[in-house]
Amino acid sequence: GQNIDQPTEMTATEGAIVQINCTYQTSGFNGLFWYQQHAGEAPTFLSYNVLDGLEEKGRFSSFLSRSKGYSYLLLKELQMKDSASYLCAVVSGNTPLVFGKGTRLSVIA
């Protein structure tokens, strides 16, 4: 089976940097996704990592270490609108995406 762990909640200050971690146990790893989900809305795609290293996309970056089963999402210059849940999801073998329970981020002034 697959297991994905993320912190349940985090709080950070506007303008700051926050790192949201995700650890996973899976076999036949094919890639890792990060999605953003505002309350009551659809998840929206943020990033995809399949190789080790850092992928940067504007204020958001995502890192992957396959040997450690570890990823993080880095959000810089936090804005109030970044308050949302951040979902880590892993694809392995021929199985569809498995999502973690998500990390609820609150950005405070």
Place this chain on the structure above:
Amino acid sequence: DSGVTQTPKHLITATGQRVTLRCSPRSGDLSVYWYQQSLDQGLQFLIQYYNGEERAKGNILERFSAQQFPDLHSELNLSSLELGDSALYFCASSVVSGRQETQYFGPGTRLLVL
């Protein structure tokens, strides 16, 4: 706007009833996925269709069924509804680029069973 549409947006019904949720994928996407999201749970994968055929099954109850039609829209049927079926139901369609298959989600249907 992801390009995936779902109807209805909201649905209120009673226990024991049956409902149908509808999803239209993005133009050109052949895969449709259905997910359930309850308050205390993450996104739970229910079922996937690809070009009209069932491709993968997750934790979908026997009371639930789905199908994908020749025009690629999909329907999720929920029957003998229970209070615990109250949740957000999302569908997603996917696009493949090289080895990356990215899912794009519809706005969801919020189901409330009373």
